[in-house]
Amino acid sequence: MQVWASQGYFVFFANIYGSDGQGKDYANMRGHWGREDYEDLLKFTDAVLAKIPQIDAGRLGITGGSYGGYMTNWVIGHTDRFKAAASQRPMSNLLSDAFMSDVGPWDDLYSIDANNLDEKLDYAWQQSPLKYAKNVTTPTLFIHSLEDYRCPLPEGMQMFRALLYYGVESRMCLFKGENHELSRSRQPKHQIRRLKEITAWFDQHLR
Secondary structure (H helix, E strand, O other): HHHHHHHOOOOOOOOOOOOOOHHHHOOOOOOOOOOHHHHHHHHHHHHHHHHHOOOOOEEEEEEEEEHHHHHHHHHHHHOOOEEEEEEEEEOOOHHHHHOOOOOOOOHHHHHHOOOOOOHHHHHHHHHOHHHHHOOOOOOOEEEEEOOOOOHHHHHHHHHHHHHHHHOEEEEEEEEOOOOOOOOOOOHHHHHHHHHHHHHHHHHHHHO
């Protein structure tokens, strides 16, 4: 965020519904993915725009990693107000992620409030950003690590290929030798490249 601020961008972020710091009930996302969190994000964006009129509402970008990648994919499938997106190590399909992630199906079952996937197959698909790929118009960059077993590569690849199928400008940037920790404990050269890729994408579409 400091890198983008140094490049002249207004950068804002918030503890939306599901985040830490406001008690267990606020942080409990079981069965709520893509609902209150999405609404909170848009409300917060509106509040920031109202408070800081220098921000151009017609040139907004969005990015996030892991659950933030899921949220980025979800947002671009439900609104066109963001003109560029960078989806980092995302989930896109709860049906496939449930049996590919190294944590097993439990995290995805938690997200849909189910004991087993058969209970809520339709709901799992409804809560999958891939279902809404046909609605996306936002140019989107995907960042993924080849050795990411938490949010496996097919989760990013599915959304990427779906956007290409629907004619949306997209780019996939892959990092060999990295895992789910790409934005945290990572090789410095890859962290630099990651930041350059996202910054270049935003420069291309937001400036």
